[in-house]
Amino acid sequence: MKNKIIDSIIVLSVGFVVIIAAVTGKIIAEKDDLKLIGSILKPGEELQAVNNNKHILFDERGEAYGFIYSGEGRGYNGKLRVAAVSDTTEVIKSVQVLTNKETPSFINRLFRRNFLARFEGIRFSELAAGDKSVDAVAGATITSSAIKEALILGFTAGEGLQQNNNFNISAGWPELMVLLLFLISALISVKKFSAARKYLLWASWTLSVIFLGFVLGQPLTLPRFITLFTGYLPDPGGELYILLIPVLAVGFILISGKNNYCRSVCPFGATQEILGAIGNASHMRLKRFRLVKYIQWGITLLAVVLALVMNNPSVAEYSVFGAFFQLTGTALIFILLLLSIIMSLFFRRPWCNYLCPVDGVMAYFRTMRRAVISIFKR
């Protein structure tokens, strides 16, 4: 009885804190567009708005010499605003990202590799018609196409052209793979298949490490939850599976109370299991380390609140997944990763048990389920 009350209190108070944080983040006003565009002008240059997406650019002698088109694209963590200067014949002269919420290491990869410069010299109409394009940068495909999308939308809206909203949701092997992994995870829980449990687990782990981990590089992370919570959906045309994962993971936990995702779908969980098998790792006695568990969840909550207040989900990224599967991350993250790998050989799932942010989120949903059920039972 007492436990049930505590459950409800935890669920409500954490939910309250998170919502307050989200509201605070929204209230802190977004920067005014015109000011942002103004920041890319050279001294002496003037702007005149045609509409929200198009401005005429005047040089210091007051002669119109080009346009600035600005638009929004759907990035990985949120919308990003992009402005492009063109000459009077609509040939792109320079491109700038005005605001974004992407993980810095990802978007910096684009900037560093001259991604924006690759648009220079292309005519807007060719870009919009798809006659000319720019290859996405490996490892930052969603952000790459978001910038392209923003340029095209800015131009079509600025010129009042028909926007061809090709909203074709396409499912390919990544989506099938995610479904397969969750299917296996469901089978594992079925009593009838308990004999095959071991094989199912190993099949799932292997598939997950290879495909979700190394090929797609998209394990579930905190920013993903936060973007979904704030109601932002990345471009569903391209990467449906990154939506599928959190939905299924949370769905399973709310329905069955079992954390199917962490057990067999998460590629880094699988990595730890495989390493544990190699090193014949022992179980950790969790009871003794209860405090560490609370610290783990506390850090997750803190990260969520910070990200929401700052209105930038990428702030909450502190997992080692990127470092392991794509070799990106800070020195600290790499050290954490190395420690996790070595520990995994001797203890089962050290990352999951003491560091992973997803664990906290899952625990929260499990508590929520418990609390709701207990209320109805009464």
Next chain:
Amino acid sequence: MFSNSNILGPLFWIIMGVLYMVFITGLVVWLKDLNIKMNWWKWSLVLLWFILLSIIIAGGFTLIGENEMRAGLLFIAVPGAVMIVAGVALSRFLFRNRHEKQNN
């Protein structure tokens, strides 16, 4: 090596040779005391592991010597992690055989 001296270079490699000898001798005794039966291919595996580890460390430090700190550390860390995992697997394999031998 030792660009200012033509004495230290050969000396260094002589000492390295001695170290390898001492290491192998110690390893033999160690494995005996642990009751691990070795044969030619187990020795090959163990030595291969050690040589690979040496190469990885030497390679990483070469990059560090070239002023490529980040590359050098990653060069050690990434294959190094793989080597640690392989090392644990290898030692488990050797120990497993020991138990079997004792049980028989």
Next chain:
Amino acid sequence: MNKIDRRKFIKSAGLAGGALSLAGAAGAGYSAGADKDSYTGYGRTNYGEDQFFNRKPFIVDNPTYVKKGEPVRITAVEDIFKRNGMLSRLMFSRGDIEPAWKPADGIDALPGQLRDYYKANPGALEEFIKAMEKGRAQRANWEKYRDKYFIADAWSTAHSSPIRGRGAFPAEPRDRPEKSDFRGVNKVKLEPKSPSHASELIKKICYSFGASLAGIAKVKKEWVYQGSLRGVGREDYEVPSHWKYAIVIAVPHEWDSMYANPTYGTSYDAYSKLRFIAGKMEVFVKELGYSSRPHVPPTSYDLVMPPLAIDAGLGEQGRNGILITPELGANTRLAAVTTDMPLEPDKPIDIGVSRFCEKCKICAEECPGGAIDFSDKAETVVRGYKRWKIDQNKCFTIWNSVATSHARGCRVCLSVCPYSRKNNWVHSFAREVDPRDPTGLVASGLLAMQKKFFNYPGGQEYLPPPDGNNRTFGEAPEWMKTDEWFKI
């Protein structure tokens, strides 16, 4: 000593020995990396040992560049230095006289050749004007950066001294080639035992003069300039019949400063070395009784160097438009001496550079000007040959933008190229294994490591603030850091 103790001792000594040997491996590795002797070239040996890569297994009959359409000789206006020179003379006339051309006059007011070029290359003229603007800002900003790059600038200027003015060596030809190339030729002329003897000797002499690499090519008509001939001036001409063979020589830039491009490095160190080698070679060949004519940097050429060097088997063409050699990578600078001495040409090689460049694109990502082509395959047809397009004009803008005292180059694309690496065991492994691997897996693996492990700041970072942060690719050598030596 009792037995247990001895066993214990051997065991712990073994453990310590193992650990120490790993530390020794680390030390040996470190010194292999730090060793300045593992820099290729730069006059370390007079016996050709800088050309250490065994080219034999990679010799092919036809050079690896791809012909498409009719070859066309390059005209003066297509050469960025000559073109910019012509335009500058119109725009910045000496004295008080009105400039002959102002940007406001428009392209149509330009004289023939220039007008045709800028019409055919939209945006090029604007780019030049932008470069001039950037150049003004560069000179105005120099005071801010002067102290930091004080030694680097002095070093560069010192290297440029044999290049400029009347004292330049070798002297510019002042006659038709039929005259100047034969001026001073020895009346005594010995027959070489065979062309291959002659080639071998000439290459040995090249090395003794300080060349890192040397090769012989037959002069192909399409590599010769058209419409402007040194010693004669603007005129169309047939390739002189005595330009039979070209002795092609290559040297690297000083490596440490080259890695610290764009601001610490210079072009002039390699240029002046090449001028000395080629100039001496001109005299040497004439002393043997044959005609000769040196073609030296920065602009004293009548032939285009990289394809000539490819013919001579020195290397292959890279995405960055630079000759890439197995020994020096993209840190290869070229000069040539044309002669009628009977020589045996070398054969071209195929070490898979273009296959590697198709995947790599590092130079395109790192170029501060975005001047290097990103397309997968070399597809742009330039004068009858396929290549990756280099936007010379954008490149020139960067020379005028980076924090140097004046526009004296950028060369970031030389530094960042994975082929431009030291000659030590780690890189030699890559150098030897990659071209022997027909599957391309080694290349992909090496490239993944290159991109993931190494620190590439990214093109924009090399520019001065506000665009970038004056980054250099590698760290400057301590002898170039002003604050180590001077009170500032």
